[in-house]
Amino acid sequence: MPETLGESLNFEVRKTDWKQTRFVGGPAPGDLEPGRVLFRVDRFALTANNITYALAGDGLGYWRFFPAEEGWGRIPVMGFADVVRSTHPGVAEGTRCFGFFPMARYLVIEPSRATAEQIVDGAPHRAGLAPVYGQYTPVLGDPLYSAAHEDAHMLMRGLFLTSFLVEDFLCERELFGARAVLISSASSKTSIALAFQVSRSGRAKAVGLTSRRNLDFVKGLGCYDQVLTYDEVKSLPADVPAVFVDMAGNAGVQRAIHEHYRDQLKHSCGVGATHWSAANLAGGADLPGPKPEFFFAPAQIQKRLKDWGPDGFQQRVGDAWRAFRDASAAWLHVVRESGRDALERVYQETLAGRTRPQDGHVLSLWDAPRGGKR
Numbered sequence: 222m223p224e225t226l227g228e229s230l231n232f233e234v235r236k237t238d239w240k241q242t243r244f245v246g247g248p249a250p251g252d253l254e255p256g257r258v259l260f261r262v263d264r265f266a267l268t269a270n271n272i273t274y275a276l277a278g279d280g281l282g283y284w285r286f287f288p289a290e291e292g293w294g295r296i297p298v299m300g301f302a303d304v305v306r307s308t309h310p311g312v313a314e315g316t317r318c319f320g321f322f323p324m325a326r327y328l329v330i331e332p333s334r335a336t337a338e339q340i341v342d343g344a345p346h347r348a349g350l351a352p353v354y355g356q357y358t359p360v361l362g363d364p365l366y367s368a369a370h371e372d373a374h375m376l377m378r379g380l381f382l383t384s385f386l387v388e389d390f391l392c393e394r395e396l397f398g399a400r401a402v403l404i405s406s407a408s409s410k411t412s413i414a415l416a417f418q419v420s421r422s423g424r425a426k427a428v429g430l431t432s433r434r435n436l437d438f439v440k441g442l443g444c445y446d447q448v449l450t451y452d453e454v455k456s457l458p459a460d461v462p463a464v465f466v467d468m469a470g471n472a473g474v475q476r477a478i479h480e481h482y483r484d485q486l487k488h489s490c491g492v493g494a495t496h497w498s499a500a501n502l503a504g505g506a507d508l509p510g511p512k513p514e515f516f517f518a519p520a521q522i523q524k525r526l527k528d529w530g531p532d533g534f535q536q537r538v539g540d541a542w543r544a545f546r547d548a549s550a551a552w553l554h555v556v557r558e559s560g561r562d563a564l565e566r567v568y569q570e571t572l573a574g575r576t577r578p579q580d581g582h583v584l585s586l587w588d589a590p591r592g593g594k595r
């Protein structure tokens with residue numbers, strides 16, 4: 222007997238001013254057309270990374286994943302959802318999946334491919350968007366899944382992969398001759414993952430740059446060799462060659478590093494924009510030292526799939542992920558909340574950069590989310 226469906230609900234932000242939000246409710250989803258799957262979005266994670274999806278909403282097409290009424294956008298998040306209705310022969314009701322969802326109660330997809338390991342949304346509005354975001358992974362077909370670690374999986378699995386690839390990219394190039402990896406927004410989960418990888422491979426010092434309010438937290442992590450605030454960049458030894466991995470995207474910080482290190486900066490790569498309101502829209506073309514380059518994760522994935530084969534790739538990423546996930550239990554404080562008020566509050570705090578870095582916010586628009594252990 223299929224479960225009774227509740228009313229639908231979507232969280233949306235105004236595309237021109239992300240502080241303005243609204244909830245759009247509606248009746249329970251009706252009958253599905255053939256070849257469709259209805260997900261009940263159980264829980265999802267919300268971090269600064271999702272804010273950069275709004276920043277790149279027009280440029281990189283993030284608004285197109287989950288279309289909304291003109292002028293409004295649905296920011297994508299990573300989460301778990303259960304198939305509650307299916308008219309697709311390859312997808313069974315009850316299948317729990319990890320993937321990219323809107324902050325909503327339901328999502329309908331139109332699978333173009335469905336195996337035990339992967340369901341791919343082939344909806345026409347997703348054509349031309351990065352394929353990786355259209356993939357839904359059934360938990361029973363995912364060797365990296367563990368019910369006891371669903372929260373960490375939602376919060377950091379995707380971020381970790383980026384950091385794994387950044388570190389791998391740098392190591393492949395002998396760190397461009399550098400002996401230190403400078404990492405901005407050192408308190409962010411993506412940066413912590415990178416510092417963890419850098420310190421694990423032991424080829425260079427991991428140097429974290431953060432804001433004053435997050436300094437003690439970052440120092441306490443133990444994965445950075447040195448931690449400084451943004452206004453202390455000039456105290457770094459500029460004669461020791463370094464590479465810069467920028468998660469903050471702050472034009473002032475980027476300039477301070479380039480002007481301090483000049484030719485001793487061996488590579489400068491942009492990964493994030495946590496300080497989105499101070500972003501460098503000019504791209505840093507006039508800076509001394511190397512021209513900043515955007516890190517393109519899919520290229521490194523393709524390269525390593527070829528070098529290591531799909532199994533070798535999975536094995537390496539899986540081993541590294543489990544080590545990071547287990548180590549993060551020492552600092553990650555998961556905060557689970559449900560309902561509109563909680564989502565609105567956490568969203569506004571995340572947008573303004575007021576969340577505590579040790580907190581990992583996991584949210585649901587259902588009163589009683591289902592999965593994972595507490």
Ligand SMILES: NC(=O)c1ccc[n+]([C@@H]2O[C@H](COP(=O)([O-])OP(=O)(O)OC[C@H]3O[C@@H](n4cnc5c(N)ncnc54)[C@H](OP(=O)(O)O)[C@@H]3O)[C@@H](O)[C@H]2O)c1
Pocket residue numbers: 268269270271273274379380383405406407408409410411412430431432435468469492493494495496497516518571572573574575577578
């Ligand atoms: N290109 C890619 O493929 C890729 C993949 C994954 C992540 N990323 C990027 O990596 C960055 C980190 O994401 P995350 O989810 O790991 O972040 P997170 O854990 O939520 O990071 C929170 C930290 O970011 C800084 N921050 C956030 N919002 C801010 C604001 N409004 N003003 C000032 N500082 C703010 C603060 O760090 P500090 O005080 O230390 O500055 C804060 O402690 C994001 O920009 C994300 O897009 C990129």
